Every structure is written in C-alpha cells, then in structure tokens.
Amino acid sequence: MRIGIFTDAYLPLISGVTTSIYMLAEGLRKEGHEVYIITTSGKNVVEEPYVIRLKGMPIPKKGLKTFRIVPFTKGHIKKIAALNLDVMHVHTEFSIGSVAVHMRDKYGIPMVFTVHTMYEEYLHYVSKFLARFLRRPLMHYLKKLMKRFILRADVTITPTQKVLDLMKSYDIHGHYEIIPTGIKLDKFVGENYTQEQVSTLKQSLGIQPDEFVYLFLGRVSKEKSIPVLINAFAEIHKDVKAKFLIIGDGPAMNELKDLVETLGIKDKVIFTGFINWNQVGLYYQLGDAFLNASVTETQGLTYIEALAASLPVIVKYDSCLLDVIQEFDNGLFFRQNNELPYLMKRIYEDPELRNKLTKNAYKSIEKYSQECYSSNALKAYQKAIEIKKAE
Template identity: 30%
Template sequence: MRVALFTETYLPHINGVVTHVKSLKDGLEKLGHEVLVVTADATSRKHYIAKGILHCPAHTSKRFYGYGVAMPLSTTRLKLISQFNPDIIHIHNEFGIGLSGIMIAKILHTPLVYTLHTMYDEYIYYVAPAALAGASTKISHKYIHMLANSANALTGPSKKCEEYFRKVGVYNKPVNVIPNPVDLDTFNAANIQEDRKKAFREKFNYTDNMTIAVFVGRLGREKSVDILLDYWAQTIGPQEDIKLLIIGDGPCKEELEEQSRQLGIDPMVTFAGKVMHDEIPPYFACCDFYITASTSDTNSISMLEGMAMGLPVLQITDPLNEGQVKDNINGYIFKDAQDMYDKILKIKNMSPQELDKLKKSTRESVENSGAVNLAQYVLQVYDGAIQEQTHRKHRLKIWRPKKIAAKRIGLKKWRKNKYETKL
C-alpha cells in the first residue's frame, strides 16, 4: 500500500504530532508499505522529495514556535503526489498542509483519513484575544466539522478526541481511538549507562537520596504547570528532599519561573529549558516518577516515554483519559494538592523491591505501543476507509442518474403546469 502522510510539522522539529507521524511511517515501512510524508519546510524555496519526504515551501510562523506554514494550493504538490499515486491520504494537521491533503484526496478520488491530535478549545488563546475567544471557538468548531465530514475515517489517540468530534457536531461517523506510540528501544532504562546518569545528577546538584519528579512538555497555559507549582507550595517542604524537574520551553516559561519564586519553592523546582528529544532518556533514567496536571492532552507522548523508562505516573483526575494511568499498575491518579502529596510519599516510601515491581509493570503497560503496533492498528482503519470510499462511489453511481432523471421529470411537470395555467 502507498500511504501519503500530511503533517504541518516534521523532523527536525519535535512535538507529539511529529513523534506520532515518524513512528507511523517507521511501522508502515517495517510492514512493507511505501510512505510519503508531506510537510511544510520554511527552509525550502521549492517542492522536492528526499528520503521519503515531500518538502513544501512555507513561511515561518512566530505564533507557532517557528514552525512552517504552507499554502494549501500548489499544482507542483498535486503533480508530485499524483506521481506517487497514494492508496490512502492521511492528514494529521488542520492548516495549510492538512487542507492540501483534503483537496488532493478529492481531486485524485483517494480515500482520506483524518487524525485529530489537538483539543483546539485549549489553544484558542494562541491566535485570538480573550474578547474574541468565544467567536473564535465557534469558528474553529465549524472548521473541524468541515474537515471531519471530508474524511472517510476518523481517528484520535484517546476518548477525548471522540468527545471533541461530537462537541463540534460530528455525529454520523465512528472515531477510531488508537493510542499514541512510543519508541521502546530509545526509551529503555536498561540502555542508559551509569556515567550518563551520574553526569545528569551532578548537573542539577541532585543527590542519591533525593526523590525527583519530572514533567516534559510545552510550557503553555494548557499544560497546567502552574497548578503543579501551587500544589507543590501547599504541601511539600524543602526538608523532604523532593524535587520537581520541568523540561521544556514555551510562552509561559518566564511566568512560571516567577511563580516559583513568588511561592518560595524555587530551590525545589528546576526549569531545564528545551532539551533535544534524543537527550531526554538519561533525564528520565535519573528521575523517580512522571507528574502532570494537564487535562488538555489526548494521550501524552512524553508521559508514555516516561512510562517506557519505567517511571510511574502521577496524573490529575481526567475522566476522558480514564484508563491511561491505573493505580498500582503504572502510577496513581490524584485529585487535589493533598492527594498529590500522599501519592508522592507513597512512591518515596516504597521499598526497593516494591518500587522495582511498580517500574516493571509501568514499562509493561506500554510494551504494545511500538511503531509496528501503531501501524497495524492504523492499517485496519485504512482498509475501512477504502471500503467506505468504494461504497460512496457506488452510491453516487446510483444516485446521480436518479437525481438527473428527477430533475428532468420535475422540469416537464413545471412546463406542463405553466402551460395549463396560461390556458
């Protein structure tokens, strides 16, 4: 099968969508399928294909972390994709490249799959002032509704995506929930050498008796790191040797650093800033658990990567992501500051045997989340989309002649009635 994956961002950029698309590409290719990634490239002045990637000229968007945004219309892009002759077009973003995928699928009569990765209601503040948030949200709902109706099949990494599709008015299509993937080889604690762990601890002045919590993600309001800091200040004292490591950058980084200082917890909180994706495993290897208060994530890849490293997760209550974290299996759910503190102490006070058991079961909980597993799940969706497209074409063959005939009959009746009225 030939598959064209449309994504606004791709390597060397790193985010959840990029990681998902890269894993899907790798998995499909391991299973013998041919993949073309279509992406925006702000460094390119013309369309070209290299190493299975169609680079599309784009301009840099400062609002979206310097990612490229491409125009949706391009005859060159259409020509190159026509030559690739995809059996499936699969879009992963909603902007220029995503729109391009929809239009090209329609022109080529190719089945279209749409994966929703982002709960856009949580991100409206990036593009609209507070006064226009309500109107912008309504517009975004109509836009997502249009994209969904254009697709033969819908997917998303959690139940939250299905709820969002229903929220924007998409009721007539099933949503295939396919959890995000994780690179099980890269994120494996057994592959991290002791000297790299030691270098990490020395870098941040962490001693062996400290308990280290870690969060990885974009530092925007939707990640709710401010809630973590508030909870930390309410319950944890410096004498307890419990530290919080925050990895990532974003529009709220300075604001969060100031909040940490204002709360008086800055000696307990480390802002590591941006860390390259392939450098994160040693950080995880020296931490004791992953923690998040975000309810905007659909199926956080950073969290899954932490779990692959054996880090149990402390996650704030999030009903639509229920089941991702299971108490005593791969972490614990907390509902408020005191509950968070109690769960931290539970992990901190575990015996080495208890902790090893929890870490092992945490790793096991994501061992079916590799690239090949993802590809196998998605291939089932592709087969369904191809069948739906075939049925749709069959319905059109029947419907169109009937419609034309109905129009002709209606026209004859109108002419007859008009003539009789005149008489």
C-alpha cells in the same frame, strides 16, 4: 502501499503529534511500505529523503513561533500528485491538511484523518482577547474546520473514547475508529542506558546521587498546567531531599522561572530547556516519579513514555487516561490540586508503594507499542480504500 502523511508539525519540533507521526512512519516502513511526510519548512531542519517540505510563513505569535502556514495550497497539488499515493493520512486541519483535501477532491485518493487536538484549551495561542471575548464564534469556526475534514475523510481516527465523544458532541458524523497512538517503547527502557550515562547527566544538571527527582517532560505551555506542579513541590520541598526537573521548552518558560523565584525554590527546580528528541529516553532515567497536571491531552504520550521508563506517575485525573493509568497499580491520580502535595510526599516516603508502581509500569503499556500502532493504522488505510472503491 504508497502512503502520504500530511502534518503542519514535524521534527525537529518536539511534541506528542510529531513523535506519533515519526513512530508511525518508521513502523510502516519496517513493514515494507513507502511513506512520505508532507509538512512545512522551518528553521534548523535537516533535509531527509521521503520528507517533503512546502515553503511556509512563520506565524507572528510567540506561542506559535515554531509553526508555519503554507499559502496558496492548491499550487502544491501537482508536486504531491507526482508521488502517486495510494492513501493519505492527515494529521492537521490547517494548511498542509488543505493540500490533502485538494488532492482528495481532484484525484479521489482515499483519505484518513486523525483528530489530535482539544482546541478549547488552545485558543489563547491565537489571541488571549479573542479567546476570552469571542470564544463562541472561534469555536464555531474550529468546529466547521474539523467538520470539513471529517466529512471528507473515509475513516477518522480518534486516539481515545474521550476524543470520539467530543466529536459526537460537536454533532460531526463520520466513520470513526479508536486507535491509540503507539511509541517505540524500547527507547525509554532503563536497561538500554548505562549507570555511567545517567550519573554523568545528573552531575551536569546539578542533581546529587541521593536526591529524589520529580520529573515533568513536555511542552512548557499554559495548557500543561505546570504551575500546579511547581506550587505542590514548593509546599513539600523542605520535607524531602529532592529536585524538580522540568524537561522541555515553550512559551511559558519565563513565567514559570519567575514563579520559581517568587516561591524561593530556584535552587531546587531545574529547567533543561529544549533537548534533542534522541536524548529524551535518557532524560527519563533521571526521574523517580513523573508528574503532570494537564487535562487537555487527547491521549497523553508522555505518560506512556514515563511508564515505559518504569516511572511511577502522579497525574491529574482525566478520562482519556483510564486505559493508561490503573490507580494504585501503575500510577496515582489526583482529582483536586490540593491532593498533589500529599501524593508527592507519599511516593517519596513509601518505598513499598513506589516499588509496586515501578514493577507494574512497563507491562501495563505494552499495547501501545509501535508495532500495534502501525498495524492498526494499516487496517484503517485498507478500510478507507475499500470505502472509496465502494462509492
């Protein structure tokens, strides 16, 4: 099968979406399919076979500086049509997605669409003023945009029931399939890294061998609620021999560094900044517990990565995580922010609980393997082709 994956974001940009697309493409190729990534141009990109980059313009907003908008999308149809695609899988509602819509309208190519983003929590990237004072019309526009794709898609994929319920609350009807995003689990397993690799990396970051490490990994941005984690760590840092490691980069970095300095914990919090995606698995090995306070995830791939690395997770309760986190079996939920310091201290002081969560972590997420994801996606593609033929 010749498959086109359409996305506005792709490597080297690191995010849950880019990771899931890379994993999907690799899994599909392992099964013998020809997969093309249609995406935007950008800085520091490496030319790769089967990755087609359409020239895009940078967005003049700090929080969106890594993204590109492709103008005149109809002008790219001829180039993409030459790929003779059997099915298109669209991962964006914006410019690259419009290229796929034009392709569908002109050539009738079956189309699958995946909903990735909870836009209510991302409006501030466009404009803080508009997000505050014109939230309703902005959401009306985004719902119309989403509807445009879902109505055209032969199959729409949502990663969780939470996202499906949101689409239904928008009164957008379509042929939905719930397919959790998969990852390459082996990349995060501790046995694939030597103790020397882990010790060397710890030393380079200034982490002592006997220090407990709380770890956050992800985009350093407002919707991730990282100040909740920093404030909780500040509350307990005198009672624990620990460091807080924040792995990743993003528009909130300076604000978080200022907060750490204000709280007087600059020597206890480590910001790595951007790290290469190929190094992510090793960085997880530095942690003793994974923290996250976000409630804007559509699935939470970093939670699954952390569990694959056998880390106990302490995360803010969110319905999208109910299939991922089994409380007091492979992780802990906090409902209110003031519960987090207690749980962080408990995981530090209670080796029996920590060992139980560690033991159960990996086996709890085997269903999120790359193989399961690509197999389920293929079923969705075949369904889309059947629906198209029946029209």
